Amino acid sequence: MLYDLNIAWSPTTSPDELLRTLRFSASLGYDVVALNHTISPPIPPQISNPIPEFPSSPSSPPLPTILRRATLLFSDPTQQHRIPQLASTYDLLALRPQTEKAFQAACLNIQEASLISLDLSARLPFYFRPKPCMAAVHRGVRFEICYAAVLSPAADARARATFIGNVAQLVRATRGRGLVLSSEARGVLGLRAPADVVNLVHVWGVPRERAVEGLGAAARGVVVNEGMRRTGFRGVIDVVGVAGRGGEGRRKRKNGGEDGENEGGAGANSIVTAAGVEGEQQQPPLSKRQAKKLKAALRKKHVSGDDEQKQA
Amino acid sequence: MVRIKERYLLVNILYPTEIGTRPNVPDVVVINQPTTDQLTPVVLLRGIRAEVANLFGDYGSGAIEGGSLSVKYLSQATSTFILRTSRSSYRFVWSALSFINSIPVKNGKPCIFRVVHVSGTMRKAEEEAIRRARDLIFAAQNGQNEP
Numbered sequence: 171m172l173y174d175l176n177i178a179w180s181p182t183t184s185p186d187e188l189l190r191t192l193r194f195s196a197s198l199g200y201d202v203v204a205l206n207h208t209i210s211p212p213i214p215p216q217i218s219n220p221i222p223e224f225p226s227s228p229s230s231p232p233l234p235t236i237l238r239r240a241t242l243l244f245s246d247p248t249q250q251h252r253i254p255q256l257a258s259t260y261d262l263l264a265l266r267p268q269t270e271k272a273f274q275a276a277c278l279n280i281q282e283a284s285l286i287s288l289d290l291s292a293r294l295p296f297y298f299r300p301k302p303c304m305a306a307v308h309r310g311v312r313f314e315i316c317y318a319a320v321l322s323p324a325a326d327a328r329a330r331a332t333f334i335g336n337v338a339q340l341v342r343a344t345r346g347r348g349l350v351l352s353s354e355a356r357g358v359l360g361l362r363a364p365a366d367v368v369n370l371v372h373v374w375g376v377p378r379e380r381a382v383e384g385l386g387a388a389a390r391g392v393v394v395n396e397g398m399r400r401t402g403f404r405g406v407i408d409v410v411g412v413a414g415r416g417g418e419g420r421r422k423r424k425n426g427g428e429d430g431e432n433e434g435g436a437g438a439n440s441i442v443t444a445a446g447v448e449g450e451q452q453q454p455p456l457s458k459r460q461a462k463k464l465k466a467a468l469r470k471k472h473v474s475g476d477d478e479q480k481q482a
Numbered sequence: 483m484v485r486i487k488e489r490y491l492l493v494n495i496l497y498p499t500e501i502g503t504r505p506n507v508p509d510v511v512v513i514n515q516p517t518t519d520q521l522t523p524v525v526l527l528r529g530i531r532a533e534v535a536n537l538f539g540d541y542g543s544g545a546i547e548g549g550s551l552s553v554k555y556l557s558q559a560t561s562t563f564i565l566r567t568s569r570s571s572y573r574f575v576w577s578a579l580s581f582i583n584s585i586p587v588k589n590g591k592p593c594i595f596r597v598v599h600v601s602g603t604m605r606k607a608e609e610e611a612i613r614r615a616r617d618l619i620f621a622a623q624n625g626q627n628e629p
């Protein structure tokens with residue numbers, strides 16, 4: 171499974187271009203992509219998710235599974251009380267810290283965001299120190315490297331140099347761990363095939379196997395974690411569907427499971443609790459031996475209950 | 483006797499900007515459409531050299547100098563070519579290929595160079611090219627995307 175957790179989206183993006191990008195990313199072999207909406211600091215009072223949804227139908231051309239993600243430009247760590255609401259409206263939430271304090275807070279404190287996405291092609295006002303970076307990686311927060319910014323013909327030599335320098339710093343601080351590679355493509359020409367991406371970041375100093383991980387396992391970890399956080403209860407139980415009456419409950423549960431799979435396997439490794447209780451009464455999957463045992467137990471109960479009544 | 487070690491890169495040229503403009507043609511065919519005949523091996527090499535020089539400077543151009551970079555095979559019909567480089571510098575060439583955004587001819591179409599196979603011998607690269615071409619034909623017949 172290959173992931174591309176950042177395809178830029180804004181209200182002005184033309185749907186044709188977006189669809190083209192998605193179809194091309196499917197043909198390059200990406201399985202899950204996330205459309206990214208960048209939000210500047212004052213979070214609007216009414217949080218809504220403007221990213222369009224793409225219903226999958228068998229007749230339409232194949233598209234990857236599409237997640238919806240928000241990136242918050244984050245400069246003031248004191249204003250974080252609305253982040254949970256923002257996180258609940260989107261499938262993924264990333265932070266783009268603008269100052270050193272914000273970076274520290276994003277690394278150490280903020281629970282809702284699982285990605286730190288920095289604009290590496292501009293000079294950052296802080297250094298990556300190993301301690302907060304490694305703390306973030308141990309907490310499960312991943313750092314994102316977006317490569318489309320350097321690939322576009324508009325990028326000048328200075329921006330490229332800054333980008334490579336920043337990547338080298340980031341690799342030094344995290345020792346290559348906890349990196350996620352994504353495109354942040356604004357058009358179809360910003361996308362590259364997975365092998366090309368791995369080679370590119372290898373040239374920039376990321377170890378090869380870490381780069382492969384950044385396209386697959388690390389990105390999957392983020393998606394699955396976020397999925398569990400939104401649908402599950404404390405990461406232990408995942409409700410994938412509610413039991414209805416009889417066979418209906420079963421069918422629902424099945425569908426729910428498949429949906430979970432589509433959302434990046436959120437339902438795959440979770441405990442299913444919503445097994446139709448009423449459904450089991452209608453068609454008992456018991457063997458004869460078990461049925462006999464049950465009957466015997468019931469009889470015993472009756473007898474003992476009668477005894478108790480007599481004693482009373 | 484010490485061998486000179488080489489790498490052969492099998493590269494596809496993809497044209498993603500026209501997806502969706504022709505409703506009756508499957509995506510695979512649009513993406514892998516033929517390249518213009520103006521793209522000759524010489525022109526292609528010049529484009530790659532320029533990009534390497536742009537990205538890696540004199541050091542990069544020096545690494546691919548001396549006959550170590552050459553185009554072994556170029557098919558405009560299938561938009562495929564095989565590049566030979568020395569093993570020590572193939573990553574320079576590869577990343578230069580990822581940075582190219584259009585065909586290196588005058589008013590070249592926007593395109594993406596995708597390295598699909600890296601091998602140490604010419605033969606394996608050729609076999610892979612043939613396999614891919616066959617898969618492409620099947621995919622186009624089925625109207626589906628590449629596996």
